[in-house]
Amino acid sequence: MYYTLPYTIPNFICDNHDTLTAWGCARLLQQAADNHTKLFGIGFQQLQQQHKAWVLCRTYYDVRRLPVDYEEVTVRTWSRGTDGLYAWRDFEMTDKEGTVIVAGTTSWVIIDTNARHVVRLGSIIQGFEHHPDKATSLDRLGRIRFPKGEEGELVVEHQQVKHSMLDHTQHVNNAEYIKWVFDNLPEDMTTEAPFILDVEYLQETRPDESVDIHRLALPDGTLMFKITNNRTTAVVATLKK
Numbered sequence: 731m732y733y734t735l736p737y738t739i740p741n742f743i744c745d746n747h748d749t750l751t752a753w754g755c756a757r758l759l760q761q762a763a764d765n766h767t768k769l770f771g772i773g774f775q776q777l778q779q780q781h782k783a784w785v786l787c788r789t790y791y792d793v794r795r796l797p798v799d800y801e802e803v804t805v806r807t808w809s810r811g812t813d814g815l816y817a818w819r820d821f822e823m824t825d826k827e828g829t830v831i832v833a834g835t836t837s838w839v840i841i842d843t844n845a846r847h848v849v850r851l852g853s854i855i856q857g858f859e860h861h862p863d864k865a866t867s868l869d870r871l872g873r874i875r876f877p878k879g880e881e882g883e884l885v886v887e888h889q890q891v892k893h894s895m896l897d898h899t900q901h902v903n904n905a906e907y908i909k910w911v912f913d914n915l916p917e918d919m920t921t922e923a924p925f926i927l928d929v930e931y932l933q934e935t936r937p938d939e940s941v942d943i944h945r946l947a948l949p950d951g952t953l954m955f956k957i958t959n960n961r962t963t964a965v966v967a968t969l970k971k
Contacts, residue, residue, distance in 0.1 A: 731766075731808070731859040732806055733762060733769070733807050735761070737758065737802070737804070739797050739798065739803065745921065748798050748799045749796050749797070749798050749921075749922070750797050751796075752791075752793070752908050752911075753908045753909040753912065755823070755832060756791075756905040756908050757903075758805060759807070759821045759823075759834060759836075760786075760904070762805040762806075762807045762821065763784075763821075764784075767858075770857065772854060778843070778898060781842060782841065782843060782849065782854070783898065784838050785839050785841050786837075786838055786931055787930070787931055788871040788929070789834065789836045789904070790871055790926070790928050790929075791834045792833040792865075792866050792926055793832050794831050794832065794833075795825075795924070796922075797823075797831065801826075802826055803825055803831070805821060805822070806822045806823075807819060807821045808860075809861065810860060810861065810864070815850065816839060817837065817838045817840075817851060818837050819836050820864060821836070821865055822834075822865050830865075833866050834866065835864070835865060835868050840854060841899075871930075873930065874928060874930045874966045874968060876944075876956045876966045880946055883945070883946045884944065884945050884946070886914040886944070887913070887914050887942070887943040888941070888942050888943075889940060890940045891940060896937055901937075902935040902964075907964070907965045908927070908929065910941070910943050910955075911927075911969060914945055914955070919953075919971065925970060927968075928969075928970075929966075929967040931964070932962070932963055933961070933963065933964045934964070940960060941957050941959050943955060943956075944956040944958065951970070951971065952969070953969045953970075955967040955968075
């Protein structure tokens with residue numbers, strides 16, 4: 731089963747050029763995923779009653795164009811199946827002409843919010859219809875390796891976690907990390923599409939913590955980011971323009 735969400739882009743998730751932000755795009759895709767899973771009784775709020783929650787592990791966004799405020803788009807999403815503990819979900823955002831302007835591949839797990847560990851998908855997603863179609867060129871998403879001890883690595887921001895950054899699992903929302911990435915681009919780099927954003931979520935960041943955003947420019951122009959909290963590395967990401 732595919733799920734489609736027609737949507738008019740509001741200006742409150744747009745930037746100073748009236749264009750949808752990358753973090754706003756991530757939140758919109760997350761909303762479509764939640765709407766889809768709710769139809770099967772396993773949406774965020776429904777799982778919360780069972781002390782469980784969906785957690786995003788990996789995202790790969792091929793952003794060809796970001797829509798502008800008040801533009802009408804359609805988000806289509808579907809499950810590509812499961813692999814062990816991981817559930818795979820793809821996305822497409824199309825404009826009024828039906829052109830794909832954003833494509834995404836993601837992987838998710840379900841955690842027990844009391845014990846804070848991953849649980850088996852098993853009967854939780856029984857009956858969920860899967861489709862093998864791929865929105866991007868990738869079947870699966872490998873690990874992102876942030877080089878150690880590379881000359882040129884910079885700590886570009888130190889940020890205290892605020893309550894507005896948290897989601898219902900009481901840790902920093904996945905879109906907030908994307909916001910930190912785009913808030914810390916080099917001065918000569920714009921936020922405009924096209925770009926490919928690849929993010930691996932490794933550990934949660936809690937309300938009482940702070941983060942450091944590390945940035946490393948590779949020779950081919952790729953930017954790498956590492957976001958560390960008080961305990962460990964929370965997120966690593968690459969941005970290719």
